[in-house]
Amino acid sequence: MQRFLVPNRGSSIRLLGPSWRAAREKILSMVHEDYQLMAIIGRAGAGKTTLLLSLEGINDGTFMYTDMTEIKDRDLSAIMSTVFADNIRGVREIQERLKRMSIKGLLKAFAKASPDEIVESAKLKPLETLKLLNDAVELLGMAPLVIGIDEGLLSQDDPRAMDFINAIHAFRNNMQAIPSTRTIITLLPDVVNLISKVDTPLFDILRLGAITLPDYVTREDLREVMQEYGLSETELSKIDALGPLTMRQLICLMNTKMDAIKCGIDTAGEITIE
Amino acid sequence: MDRVDLAYVIGAVLGKEEVDGVRVAYTTYTNTLGKWVKDPDGVVQYLVNIGKAKVVKSGQGRSVILTDEEMMSRVDNLLTPKEDVDPLTVLIEGVRKLANPLSGYADIGDIIKYIEGRLNVSTKEAEEFLVKVIKFHKGRFVFAHGGSRRLKIGSSYYGLIKVVSDAEVLSS
Numbered sequence: 001m002q003r004f005l006v007p008n009r010g011s012s013i014r015l016l017g018p019s020w021r022a023a024r025e026k027i028l029s030m031v032h033e034d035y036q037l038m039a040i041i042g043r044a045g046a047g048k049t050t051l052l053l054s055l056e057g058i059n060d061g062t063f064m065y066t067d068m069t070e071i072k073d074r075d076l077s078a079i080m081s082t083v084f085a086d087n088i089r090g091v092r093e094i095q096e097r098l099k100r101m102s103i104k105g106l107l108k109a110f111a112k113a114s115p116d117e118i119v120e121s122a123k124l125k126p127l128e129t130l131k132l133l134n135d136a137v138e139l140l141g142m143a144p145l146v147i148g149i150d151e152g153l154l155s156q157d158d159p160r161a162m163d164f165i166n167a168i169h170a171f172r173n174n175m176q177a178i179p180s181t182r183t184i185i186t187l188l189p190d191v192v193n194l195i196s197k198v199d200t201p202l203f204d205i206l207r208l209g210a211i212t213l214p215d216y217v218t219r220e221d222l223r224e225v226m227q228e229y230g231l232s233e234t235e236l237s238k239i240d241a242l243g244p245l246t247m248r249q250l251i252c253l254m255n256t257k258m259d260a261i262k263c264g265i266d267t268a269g270e271i272t273i274e
Numbered sequence: 275m276d277r278v279d280l281a282y283v284i285g286a287v288l289g290k291e292e293v294d295g296v297r298v299a300y301t302t303y304t305n306t307l308g309k310w311v312k313d314p315d316g317v318v319q320y321l322v323n324i325g326k327a328k329v330v331k332s333g334q335g336r337s338v339i340l341t342d343e344e345m346m347s348r349v350d351n352l353l354t355p356k357e358d359v360d361p362l363t364v365l366i367e368g369v370r371k372l373a374n375p376l377s378g379y380a381d382i383g384d385i386i387k388y389i390e391g392r393l394n395v396s397t398k399e400a401e402e403f404l405v406k407v408i409k410f411h412k413g414r415f416v417f418a419h420g421g422s423r424r425l426k427i428g429s430s431y432y433g434l435i436k437v438v439s440d441a442e443v444l445s446s
Contacts, residue, residue: 041377043418043434156420189377189434190420196374207376215378215416215436243413244438266428271409273386273401274424274431 013054016228017221017247019214020047024054026211031061031146031182035209036175037168038184041192042213045248048186051213052148055184061144062137064090068151074164080126081119083147084133088115091133097140106132107139127174134178143180156190165195169202216244229254277317278326280310282349285340292339296346300329300336351394362414364392365407369415369437379434383422414438 015021023040030038042048055063064087068074071082084091098111110132113121122129137145151164171183187195196203217225222239225247226232231254238258239245242265245253252263275283284306289298300318307314318338321327326342340346368388372380382404389400408415408425414437417425421433 039376043379043416188420189374189379189418189436192377193374193379193381193420193434196376203376210376212377215418216438244416264430266430270426270428271405272426273382273405274426 013050013056015047015050015054016225016251017217018224019218019221020051020247023051023211023213027051027055027184028058030209030211031058031144031184036179036182037172037205038182038209038211039192039206040184040186040211040213041189042186043189043215043246045246046213046215047247048213049150050247052150052184052186055146055148058146061146061182062090062094062142063146063148065148066150068149074151074160074167076126076167076170077123079149079164079167080130081123083149084122084129085119088118091115091118094133094136094140094142098136101139103139107135110136127170127177130181131174131178134181138180144182145180146182146184149183149185151186151191155188156194161191161194162198164191165199165202168206169199172202172205215246217247217250221247222250225250225254277311278321278324278345279349281307281317281321281327282340282342282345283353285338286346286349286353289340294328295339295341295343297332297337297339299332300338303338356393359393361403361407362411364389365404365411366414366437368392369435373436377418377434377436379418379420379436381421381423382425382433382435385435386423408435 015024027038027040040048040051049067053065056065057063064083066079066083066086068079068082071078092115095111095113098107103111110118110129118129134145137143155161168183168185175181192203192206195206214221222236226235226239235258239250239253242253242260245265249263249265253260253265256262284303285296285298288302288306289296291297304314304318307317311317318327318329321338321340322329326345327338327340330337330339365385368385369380372384372388374380386397386400386404389395389403390397393400393403395403404425408427416436416438417427417430417432418434418436419432424431424433425435
C-alpha cells in the first residue's frame with residue numbers, strides 16, 4: 001500500500017486534481033517566460049515531488065530531475081554532482097550529439113569526458129560544469145535546460161539548510177552566465193521562513209518565481225480523486241469531517257478504505273503547546 | 275486583593291492624575307476606604323511607610339497622593355473593560371499579519387506573542403487562547419512543521435499555521 005503514496009519515478013506521472021494541474025501549467029509558463037529560479041513551496045504531503053516529476057518529458061527542452069534525499073551534503077558541489085550523476089544518461093546523449101558537431105575548446109573537452117570525469121568536474125567546479133551543459137543544450141537546440149532539485153525535506157532545523165540556501169544563492173548570482181538554464185527547487189514552508197530571515201536578496205528573487213501548492217485538496221480536487229477511485233458521494237461527508245487534507249492524506253484514505261489513523265490524520269481533540 | 279491593592283483601586287476611582295501621582299482628598303478617600311477596612315487612617319499610614327503614598331497639605335485640609343506608577347497602571351488596566359473581541363478574528367488577523375508572504379504560514383511562537391500584545395494577556399493565557407480557538411475552528415487552519423514553538427495536535431507536532439481560505443487558491 002505504501003508505494004501508492006510516493007511518486008512513481010521513472011514512469012510518467014498523472015496529476016490528479018485541477019489545482020495541481022494548474023500548478024504544473026503555471027510552472028511551465030514560467031519556464032517559457034524565461035524565469036530562471038523557481039520554487040515549489042508546500043507542506044509535507046502537498047505534492048511537491050510529484051509536481052516536479054510530472055515535468056519529466058516536457059515537450060520542448062531538457063529536464064533533469066535530482067533527488068537530494070540520500071545525499072549527505074547540500075552545498076553547491078553536492079547538488080551539481082548529484083544532478084549530473086542522476087542524469088548521466090541524458091548527459092551522455094548530449095555528449096554524443098556534441099561529438100557529431102565540429103566544436104572546439106572546453107565544449108570539446110566536455111563532449112569527450114567520461115561519466116566519472118563529468119561528475120568529478122561538477123563536484124570541483126559546479127558552476128563552470130553547469131555552464132558547459134547550458135552552452136551544450138543551447139548549441140544543440142535542446143534549450144531550455146530545466147533542472148529540478150528535490151531538496152529532500154530539508155527543514156529549518158537541519159544544519160545543512162544554510163549550505164542549501166548558499167547554493168541556491170549561487171544559482172541566483174550566476175543566472176546571467178547560464179541563460180538557458182531553469183532551476184526549480186522544492187521548499188518546505190519553514191525553509192521559506194528561514195530564507196526570508198537570513199537571505200533577503202535570495203528571498204526577493206524567489207518570490208518572483210514561486211508557486212505555493214495548495215495546502216489541502218479543494219472540493220473539485222476531492223471529487224476528481226473520488227471519481228478516479230470509484231468512491232460514491234456518500235463518502236464525501238466522511239472526508240469533509242476530517243478537516244483540510246493534503247493530497248497525500250487523501251490518496252492514503254483512498255488506498256486504506258478511509259483509515260484516518262493509518263494516514264496520520266489527527267482526529268483526536270487533544271491540542272497542547274509544548 | 276489585599277489592602278494596598280484596594281487602596282489603589284479606590285484612589286484610581288476617586289483621584290485625579292497629577293505629576294507626583296494620583297491625588298485624592300484625604301477625608302473623601304478615608305471615608306470610602308472605611309467601607310471596606312476597619313482602620314482607613316492606618317492603611318494610609320501604612321502606604322506612606324512603605325513608600326507608596328504621601329500625605330500633603332491642601333488648602334484647609336489634606337490630600338493623599340498615591341505615588342507608585344506601576345501599581346496605578348496595573349489597577350487602571352484592571353478597571354478598564356476588556357474590548358469585545360471575536361477570538362477567531364483575532365487569530366486570523368494575527369496569522370495574516372505575521373505570515374510569510376511567500377508561503378502564507380506564520381510562526382506559532384510569533385502568533386503567541388501577537389496574542390499577548392493584542393489582548394494584553396500573559397504568555398500562558400495567550401497559549402490557552404490559541405489552543406481554544408484552534409480546537410473550536412480546526413477546519414479553518416492548516417499546519418506545517420518548523421517554527422519557534424511547537425503545537426501538538428494528536429500525535430503530530432507543528433510550528434507553523436496558515437488560514438485555510440488563504441490556502442485554497444494557488445498563489446504565485
